[in-house]
Amino acid sequence: MPLPAVLAPAEFRHPQANREIRLGDATVAFALQRARRRSIGFTVGADGLSVRAPRWVTLAGVDAAVREKQDWILRKLTDAQARRARQEDGRIRWADGGTLPYLGAPLALRLDPAHRFAGRGAALAPDAATGQPALHLALPHHATEAQIRDLVHAWLMREARRHFTERLDHFAPLLGVRWTALRLSGAQTRWGSAKADGSIRLNWRLMHYGPALIDYVVAHELAHLRVMDHSPRFWDTVAEVVPDYARLRAALRDQPAPLWE
Structure with a gap:
């Protein structure tokens, strides 16, 4: 009887990622942008996680804020990844008969x-x-x-x-x-x-x-x-x-x- 395959840890990587963090078993590489704002903002889109933070917040402070939102972030990233997979399955074939x-x-x-x-x-x-x-x-x-x-x-x-x-x-x-x-x-x-x-x-x-x-x-x-x-x-x-x-x-x-x- 073959041994079950070992699942690879989840990885979510933004194309413009400039910071990486471990959230549970997942690696999340996110795009961090400094902005004139009062609080840290989080956006999860098709590309992954984007974080906008005030200039006065330290990198350690950014990481702490990301960890605090861990459950929400991982849920949104997983949903976005599944959505992208469904889009790939429905990719249009640009040819006669497509x-x-x-x-x-x-x-x-x-x-x-x-x-x-x-x-x-x-x-x-x-x-x-x-x-x-x-x-x-x-x-x-x-x-x-x-x-x-x-x-x-x-x-x-x-x-x-x-x-x-x-x-x-x-x-x-x-x-x-x-x-x-x-x-x-x-x-x-x-x-x-x-x-x-x-x-x-x-x-x-x-x-x-x-x-x-x-x-x-x-x-x-x-x-x-x-x-x-x-x-x-x-x-x-x-x-x-x-x-x-x-x-x-x-x-x-x-x-x-x-x-x-």
Whole structure:
């Protein structure tokens, strides 16, 4: 009977790490930045742990503060690592026959050098082999991954603007608000934002998710035009048009968008 494999100690290393500490069985290399602030701040993102500390705090003091937040830091780093692994599993293959999630369902990519479809550069059309909708790209079969990715991105941006505008126009009257401008974002950590002047920013990566999740984010940002914080009154406003927002919010948090690199 073979002996069980010995698990390697966990290691979390920020790309810009300039300090390292041992937290339990884990090694955490974090990015320390000195800043004009009153207290030490901690951020855990896709890259790892970042710490911002006042200039007067000693390195020993920084380490002590990190150890004090050990449980929270390790939990967040583990969650971020698992999220990154799920993203890697869903990495898009930029080639004929590759797929990407579109409105919550897999969409096949088809290179179509003859441009046998209506539209600019890329368009949805039935797949000759399956009869299912596929994204046809006016590119030669020897197109590079970068060419395919760029053309898909341009098409997805157009689709995002069309779809988001449609949903903003649907929810705004229901909430009694008026939006004035839509801007698209490609941020890795934020799905949207709203300003008091009625301008809305939405992440084009939302187009990977099902319509219900997109509707939740759209309603969330429009609700901020009535309530600019996240108080109970704000969530009551969201619930007026998306009663199951809590379930959708959790689902969005648990389903990372695929990597495009």
